[in-house]
Amino acid sequence: MKLSERLGMRVGLNSARMYPMVKPRELKHKKRLNIYPAPPFHFDGTFHKPSHFPATTEDWEPGKFWQTIRLGNKLLGLKIEKGGFAAKPQIRVTVYSGKPIVSTELENIRRELIYRNELDNDLKQFRVLTARDKRFAPIFRRWQGMRNATSDSLYKLLIISVVLQNATVRRSVQMLTALLERYGDRVQFDKREFYAIWLPERMAGVGEDELRALKVGYRAKFIKRLSADMAAGLVDEQKLRGLDTDTIKKELLRLYGVGPETVRILLFEVFHRSDAFIHIAPWQQKIYSRLFYKKKLMPAARIQRDIQKQYGQYAMLAVHYIWEDIFWRRRHEHIPWLEEEIRL
């Protein structure tokens, strides 16, 4: 299946078609790596987030997940498979690379996967808290062991956040696809094709009008400045991980194009701050109103206060469970009010 077909919609019509399509680079070296996440563990809930829009940098089937990843200057392909059993869950990782991987790099990949997917966290306190939640206990039980996981680097999620701004999902997908086709790296592994996010330096020589030709609009300036700042090391993802939430927030807000909603996304998904329920966008407000109050529209401040009061340091994580659950259900049952709000 072609990459653009996988997205299930017409995309990329305006993008790299003007330029010759580059052949995918084959990542033919393989190494295996096993990780044993703290039980309980929910593989599909962790590695697939149905509320996220599809990207050509990854793919999922039940029990399997593929993604590209950049570590240091290496571009890698990962195939991640479900293994083990309930009492001892296992994650089987195949690492694909252009040049052979040495064992220290393999250990870096392990560490990175554990951090990005919270594999060393058994969420015990969270389970205790949610088990006595009268309304949503069934949801928390259904997804028990699901982590707040992300396949994205800080830079990639910054770019995604920028294409999300003031656009409908369809257009966001178009923009990201166009950018990946033009500037991303095309690779092949496990008989599949993917794109990888370009290095931020790649944007240095790119003109704003060249970006605008990909119909990203005023976001061209954001993409340029964000890339320059990231390439210059204005913020360091690895360093930020160890800092307290307020400092991370302050640092991220220095980036041009990062405001309250983007910083919330980054704090939760990239930096795993489970309490980062710090902003509610208007479209989320409508969905939360339905989910939590069965009402059309509740004041955002009220929603935030209620959720924070009930789930405390796990406020954002709890919302994540309920949010992803409704998007999973959407596949099998028609939920009219939801369709109305998300407008693909």
Added chain:
DNA sequence: CATCAGGGCCCTG
């Protein structure tokens, strides 16, 4: 056809 707001953010007054 025209108008409008969208999975925000920056900048101005």
Added chain:
DNA sequence: CAGGGCCCTGAT
């Protein structure tokens, strides 16, 4: 601290 403007698109 509120509100206008921003690119482009599909909905009305």
